[in-house]
Amino acid sequence: MSALLAVVVDGVIYASWLFMIAVGLTLIYGVMKILNIAHGSLYALGAYGAASLAGYWLSQGYAPFGSYAALLAAAALVGLIIGPLIERGLLRFMYGRDEIILLLVTYAVFLILEDAIKLIWGVDPYIISEPYGLLGIVEFANLVYPTYSFMLIVVSLAVGVLLAWVLHRTRHGKLLAAVIHDREVSQAMGVNVRRYYLATFTAGAILAALGGALTAPTVSVVPGMGVEVIVLAFAVVVIGGLGSLPGAALGALIVGLLRAAAVHYAPALELFSIYLVMALVLAFRPQGLFAGEQVRTI
Amino acid sequence: MKKDRTPSLLLAALVALLILGLVLPEWRFLGTLAIGKGLTVLGLLLLLRTGLVSFGQGLYYCLGAYAAGTLGQFWGTTDALLLLVVAGLAAGLAAAILGILLAAYRGIFFSMLSLALSMILYGLLVKSAALGSTDGFNLPAPTLFGLPLVSHDSRYPLFVLACVLGVAAALAMHYYFRTPLGRLSPAIRDNEIRVEYLGASVRAAVHVKYVIAGILAGVGGALTGMTVGHIDPEMAYWTTSGEFVFVAILSGTGSVAAPFLGSFIFELVRTFAYEYSPNSWQLALGTAMLLIIVFLPAGLWSLVQRRRA
Numbered sequence: 001m002s003a004l005l006a007v008v009v010d011g012v013i014y015a016s017w018l019f020m021i022a023v024g025l026t027l028i029y030g031v032m033k034i035l036n037i038a039h040g041s042l043y044a045l046g047a048y049g050a051a052s053l054a055g056y057w058l059s060q061g062y063a064p065f066g067s068y069a070a071l072l073a074a075a076a077l078v079g080l081i082i083g084p085l086i087e088r089g090l091l092r093f094m095y096g097r098d099e100i101i102l103l104l105v106t107y108a109v110f111l112i113l114e115d116a117i118k119l120i121w122g123v124d125p126y127i128i129s130e131p132y133g134l135l136g137i138v139e140f141a142n143l144v145y146p147t148y149s150f151m152l153i154v155v156s157l158a159v160g161v162l163l164a165w166v167l168h169r170t171r172h173g174k175l176l177a178a179v180i181h182d183r184e185v186s187q188a189m190g191v192n193v194r195r196y197y198l199a200t201f202t203a204g205a206i207l208a209a210l211g212g213a214l215t216a217p218t219v220s221v222v223p224g225m226g227v228e229v230i231v232l233a234f235a236v237v238v239i240g241g242l243g244s245l246p247g248a249a250l251g252a253l254i255v256g257l258l259r260a261a262a263v264h265y266a267p268a269l270e271l272f273s274i275y276l277v278m279a280l281v282l283a284f285r286p287q288g289l290f291a292g293e294q295v296r297t298i
Numbered sequence: 299m300k301k302d303r304t305p306s307l308l309l310a311a312l313v314a315l316l317i318l319g320l321v322l323p324e325w326r327f328l329g330t331l332a333i334g335k336g337l338t339v340l341g342l343l344l345l346l347r348t349g350l351v352s353f354g355q356g357l358y359y360c361l362g363a364y365a366a367g368t369l370g371q372f373w374g375t376t377d378a379l380l381l382l383v384v385a386g387l388a389a390g391l392a393a394a395i396l397g398i399l400l401a402a403y404r405g406i407f408f409s410m411l412s413l414a415l416s417m418i419l420y421g422l423l424v425k426s427a428a429l430g431s432t433d434g435f436n437l438p439a440p441t442l443f444g445l446p447l448v449s450h451d452s453r454y455p456l457f458v459l460a461c462v463l464g465v466a467a468a469l470a471m472h473y474y475f476r477t478p479l480g481r482l483s484p485a486i487r488d489n490e491i492r493v494e495y496l497g498a499s500v501r502a503a504v505h506v507k508y509v510i511a512g513i514l515a516g517v518g519g520a521l522t523g524m525t526v527g528h529i530d531p532e533m534a535y536w537t538t539s540g541e542f543v544f545v546a547i548l549s550g551t552g553s554v555a556a557p558f559l560g561s562f563i564f565e566l567v568r569t570f571a572y573e574y575s576p577n578s579w580q581l582a583l584g585t586a587m588l589l590i591i592v593f594l595p596a597g598l599w600s601l602v603q604r605r606r607a
Contacts, residue, residue, distance in 0.1 A: 035406050090588070099406050100351050104547060105591060107540060111584030118577040231417055231536055238410055272421030278414045283399050286407055 002142050007260045013149045015256025016156035017215065021229055022236040022248045023159060024207030030243030031180055031200040033099055037106040038086065039208050039233060040226030041113035045082060046209025047216040047225060048117060049074035051126035054216070058130055067131045075213035079206025082113075087201040092194070110230070118223050125220040132217035152214060159207065160249055167245065176200070235278040241288025250290055304472050308555065312465040319457045326457040328569065330525040332562040333464040335545065337518030339557035340467055341511030342546040347475075348507050349487030350404065354412030355515045355542050357396075357419050358389040360534035362516025363523035364429065365389070370438050378440040378447055378459060382520050389516020393509045401505040404490075416534050423531035434530025437523050447524075460521055467514060468554040474510075475554075479503060544587055550597015560598060 025039045054070040086109060094105055135147035167173040178186040179196050187193045212226075219225070236255050240247025255274050262270045281289060319326050338359050345352050362385035369375045369384055396415055403411055424432050440447045440456065447456040474480040482503045485493045490500050523529040532538060541564075549560025571579035594600060 035410070093592075100409065101591065103351070103406055103409060104543070105588065107543070108584040108587035108591070111580040111587065113584075115578050115581035115584075119581070123577065227537060231413065234410060235414065238414075268425045270421075271424060272418050275414045275417040275421060279399075279411060279418060282403075282407065282411045282414065286403065286411075 003264060005141055006143055007264050008257070009143065009145065010263070011257035011260035012253075013145075013153060013256075014259055015252040016153040017211070018232065018236050018256055019156050019249055019252035020152075020159060020214065021208065021211040022233040022240075022252055023163065023245070024204035024211070025233045026237045026240070026243055026245065026248040027163070027207065028201055028204035029237070030245075031176060032091075032095075032197055033243075034091065034102045034106065035099070035234075035242070036204065037103065037230055038109040038113055039106075039204070040228075040230030041110050041117070042078065042082060042205050042208035042226075043212035043215075043229050044117055044221075044223075044226035045078045045113065046075045046212030047219075047221045048121050048126065048212075049078045049209065050213035050216040051128045051221045052121070053077075054128050054131060055126070058128075064130060064134055067128075067134075071131060071213045071216070072210070075210035076206055078209035078213075079202060082209075083202035083205030084198060086205070087198050091201065092197070095197075110226075114224070114226070121223075123223050125222045126216075127220045128217055130217070148217065155214060159210070160245070163245060172196075232274070235274050238278050238288060239281045241290040244288065244290045247288050247290030251288075254289075304554070305469060308465050308469055308472070311555065312461055315461045315465075316458060319454060319461070323452070323454070326453040327525065328565055329562070330453065330457050330460040331522060332565045333460040333558060334518045334522035334525055335542070335565070336464060336558035336561035337467055337521065338515040338542050339545045339549065339561055340471055340554065341514035341518075342542055343549070343551050343554070343557050344471065344474075344483065344507050344514075345511050346546055346551050347483040347487065348504060350504070350508075351409050351543060352412040352508075352511070353409045353536060353539050353543060354414070354416035355511065356534045356536065356539035357412070357416035358393060358512040358515035359519035359522075359538065359542070360416070360419060360423070360529075360531065361392055362386065362389045362519035363529040363533055364423070365516070366520035367435060367437050367523055367529050368429070370440075371435055374438075376438050376441045378442050378456070378524060381440065381524070382463070382517050385520030386513045386517045389519070390509055390513040393512025394505075397505045397508040397512075400508060401501045413536050413539065416539055417536060420531050420534040420536075423534060430530070432531060434528060434532075436528050437526075439527070440524045448527075453525075456525065460525075463517070463521065464558055467517075468558065471554045479506060483507065544583060547587060547590060548598055550594075550599040552596055552599035553602075556597060556599035563598070 021039075021043055024042075025036060028034055028036050028039075050071045053074040054067040057067050057070040058064060090105065090109065091102070094102055132146060132148050135151065138145050138147050138150060167176065175186070175191050176196055178189070179191060179193055183193055211229075232255075236251040237248055238251070239254055240249070240251030254277065258273055258277060259270060262273045315329070319329060338355055341358075342352060342355055365388035366381040366385040369381055375381060400408060400411060400415075423429060429435065439449070442455065442459065445455070447453075447459060475483070482493060482498055482500075485496075486500055486503060493500050493503075519529075519533060522533075545560045545564045546557065548564065549556035567582075568579065571582060590597065
């Protein structure tokens with residue numbers, strides 16, 4: 001019983017992390033039809049930014065609880081700088097071209113950012129574990145978890161709810177749906193499509209960076225940490241359906257629980273099980289589990 | 299009709315390569331390596347001409363290398379030809395099976411599914427302790443009909459084998475593009491529905507092309523494994539496949555010789571870049587890729603063609 005509970009709790013924690021790294025990817029794809037390979041680099045940038053900023057905060061002897069604000073600030077900073085830089089500086093010249101060309105362009109951006117990170121931060125690992133330990137631990141049913149992991153679930157839920165609210169309940173969300181549905185007609189109706197693309201890409205970048213920033217305290221921040229995240233995020237997004245918000249949540253939950261089960265019962269299958277599910281879903285339902293015939297996909 | 303000069307040019311290139319390899323012994327390793335990867339990129343060229351981008355050729359590249367590796371390591375087979383044939387067969391068989399699935403996909407779904415499949419192999423290999431897990435294992439030095447191909451003072455025989463193999467594959471691909479099935483490639487890329495109306499099965503054609511690309515990648519992987527003398531699961535990781543895509547974009551799809559030229563340039567630049575600035579090498583790659591996509595969409599080969607025209 002306790003083992004099963006552990007699988008579920010581990011799975012949900014992992015799923016909330018997966019949701020955080022995948023939701024930005026699905027947002028950008030849903031609106032702009034760009035499968036952003038550079039997403040993993042933005043995640044890594046967020047982690048590095050958080051390690052630097054929170055590290056600086058703590059080294060100055062400020063209140064340790066402020067380091068959480070530093071993590072969030074780092075994510076916002078990275079997203080607000082790098083997101084518009086990529087969208088305005090590069091992607092906007094490529095709109096209207098093949099999805100596959102855009103895939104290659106973001107792959108090139110990924111290569112550039114990977115090395116840019118090494119040039120800025122060097123190749124030595126950064127460790128910023130204070131925010132992780134600060135909240136203490138939670139004990140129940142013979143299981144011990146750091147409270148930070150549960151905070152991750154809360155943040156992830158908040159991100160999901162906020163996004164759903166913006167997309168479905170606000171004027172901007174409705175206009176965005178129009179842009180997704182028909183770019184040209186919405187432009188003709190006076191919607192500033194350029195601004196929506198910029199905002200979407202920036203939001204996606206901030207979400208990627210947020211995923212990285214909140215992960216930074218739990219791992220050592222090293223070069224190449226984004227490389228694996230990209231394929232994981234792809235797997236999650238593809239399972240749920242590219243460009244679908246509930247799909248990303250469902251995909252994250254499936255992958256999270258599956259990995260937790262694999263870790264507990266069959267460690268040898270851990271890595272490969274995720275991609276197997278992705279391949280199976282693509283094989284039988286290429287549009288993903290969640291993307292049906294709906295008009296609006298996000 | 300214009301005379302087809304490609305075969306004679308390829309044969310001339312073979313002779314030139316063999317002479318160059320003889321007088322420049324320090325370039326043999328790089329040349330062999332470039333041909334091993336060039337074979338994989340040649341398969342990618344076939345897919346690109348069909349309008350498909352596979353982000354998972356590393357799957358067959360790695361599979362071929364591991365097929366040859368296990369045969370060499372655990373059964374003591376060192377005959378290069380046998381190993382290459384087995385590698386090609388293993389990769390081809392895998393591609394034939396997975397192709398049933400993949401032939402129905404286009405665009406980014408094709409890319410992503412092929413990526414997922416190669417990551418499955420990576421995940422399997424990383425966890426299989428018998429095959430050395432993440433470290434991989436070493437390959438015994440290959441022989442041909444009992445004669446050593448690689449010895450401590452000479453890599454020339456292996457280089458010759460690679461050159462012959464590379465030119466043969468390029469020639470075969472060249473003639474393949476003149477067969478009806480080969481000519482379907484650009485047609486499928488341009489308009490699938492019309493191809494179906496003409497009575498051809500797009501799915502079957504894509505499947506065949508995928509298998510050919512798989513075989514080439516398998517042979518290429520085995521050749522690379524023999525050259526380096528070591529193989530590891532990294533060969534199936536998606537960044538390896540990304541590298542192949544990069545080289546294919548760099549070379550362009552203009553000629554069957556382009557993948558080898560592109561692959562050679564790539565390996566050359568990498569060797570120097572690793573030595574002088576290991577931390578900004580990918581940065582240069584990414585920039586080059588962007589420049590090519592924007593200014594030279596047909597790849598480096600279009601420079602060669604433009605001069606000739």
